[in-house]
Amino acid sequence: MSTADPDFDIDAAREARRERLFTRINTADKWFQVIGLSWLTPILKAAAGDNPKAQVGDIWRLLGVPLLAIVGFLMLWAALAPTVQTSLGAIPGPAQVWSEAVNLHKDAQAKAESRAKFETQVATLNERRVEQGKEPVERAYTGAPSYYSQIWTSIKTVFFGFLIASAVAIPLGIAAGLSPTANAALNPVIQIFKPVSPLAWLPIVTMVVSAVYTNPDGLFAKSFLTSAITVTLCSLWPTLINTALGVSSIDKDLVNVSKVLKMNTYTKITKLVLPSALPLIFTGLRLSLGVGWMVLIAAEMLAQNPGLGKFVWDEFQNGSSSSLAKIIVAVLTIGIIGFLLDRVMYALQSLFTFTNNR
Numbered sequence: 001m002s003t004a005d006p007d008f009d010i011d012a013a014r015e016a017r018r019e020r021l022f023t024r025i026n027t028a029d030k031w032f033q034v035i036g037l038s039w040l041t042p043i044l045k046a047a048a049g050d051n052p053k054a055q056v057g058d059i060w061r062l063l064g065v066p067l068l069a070i071v072g073f074l075m076l077w078a079a080l081a082p083t084v085q086t087s088l089g090a091i092p093g094p095a096q097v098w099s100e101a102v103n104l105h106k107d108a109q110a111k112a113e114s115r116a117k118f119e120t121q122v123a124t125l126n127e128r129r130v131e132q133g134k135e136p137v138e139r140a141y142t143g144a145p146s147y148y149s150q151i152w153t154s155i156k157t158v159f160f161g162f163l164i165a166s167a168v169a170i171p172l173g174i175a176a177g178l179s180p181t182a183n184a185a186l187n188p189v190i191q192i193f194k195p196v197s198p199l200a201w202l203p204i205v206t207m208v209v210s211a212v213y214t215n216p217d218g219l220f221a222k223s224f225l226t227s228a229i230t231v232t233l234c235s236l237w238p239t240l241i242n243t244a245l246g247v248s249s250i251d252k253d254l255v256n257v258s259k260v261l262k263m264n265t266y267t268k269i270t271k272l273v274l275p276s277a278l279p280l281i282f283t284g285l286r287l288s289l290g291v292g293w294m295v296l297i298a299a300e301m302l303a304q305n306p307g308l309g310k311f312v313w314d315e316f317q318n319g320s321s322s323s324l325a326k327i328i329v330a331v332l333t334i335g336i337i338g339f340l341l342d343r344v345m346y347a348l349q350s351l352f353t354f355t356n357n358r
Contacts, residue, residue: 021048034347036339039063092325097332100325108146115141145306151333154307157224158296158341161231162289168232169239169288170281174269176240177247177277186240194237198230198295202302205229223305230299235292242284246277282349289345293338308334 025048029041039062046055074094081091092100118141126136145153176183209226220228250273258268274281300309312330315323 022050030350031347034350035343086324088319088324089321092328096325097328100322101329103322104147104326104329108148111143111146111149114143118143147311150307150311151337153224154296154300154309155337157227157300157305157307158231158289158292160224161228161296162235162292164228165232165236165288165292166239166285169236169284170243173240173243173281173284174247174273174277176244178269178273183244183248186244190237190240193233194241196234198234198298199302201230201233202226202299205233206303223303226303227296227299227305227307231292231296234295235288238287238291239281239284242280242287243277246280246284247273249280250276278353279349282345282353286342286345286349289341290338293334293341297334 022045025041025044028044029038032038032040039059042055042058042062046052046059078093078095081093084091122137122139129136172182172186176186206226209222209229213220213222213225254272254276258272263272296307297309297312299305300307301313302309304310304313308330312327315326315330
């Protein structure tokens, strides 16, 4: 009669728990990489006891070096900024820029409270009018937009233009990739219009929107459509080119299989072409969104349409002692949002494809 070794059972249970823990960490690492937090993986592995000395090297490379670079940049900025004199005074250092960022946050909170107070007063007024048997009134808030509302306006505009560009570019790219004739027809158009600057498109778009969109009570403001269409015209080319490249480079054996199975065009595209071309399509989408974000800021500055671009231009024209610091806050905001937009697209790419491109 044999008896089980209790120490062996305990060790086996511990090892099983460690294996499950490391499996979870490795699974989470995929998403840490997507959102730019890959440095969390070696920290979690070190905490779990997986060769802490080796993990320290990864922590230093993934977290320590970037933090050191940021600190070095801030120190260099703080040292050199006072030496550059402009018409608005010296270039503000990190401390001044942070102070203006805090002021913009406080100003946004004050404007939000003012708007809420206004809406409450209008609601109270309409309640009284209804009680008196009168029609309620509609009054729009006319206060200046806050910094956060201008950020939100720019994000909505770029996504609207990006979605239109994607809806146009992906079908055209599929057609160009599948048909040499369609590719020959589209190629001259792509080569001619791809290099055109948004500053050249903007006057044309402005005039066309003003001539066509004449309804003052329409769903969208003219300024919104002008910026969004300019984004569309400039950002559709990377998606179109990458989609055509992805579709044209799918495995020829798969194409032959589709012929043998006598797939119709719709089935061929949805079951064969798109799954094979998705990595390159998403690469094009990421590029297009980045281009669209840059184009939007320029369009808002030139056309004085609401958004971050107009905020930068207004502060430049304002010429106050704090304007330069506010412009730098906006520049950093634009960069951070651009990074986050790319991470969003990469997260979608990771959900739908097996690519490891970052």
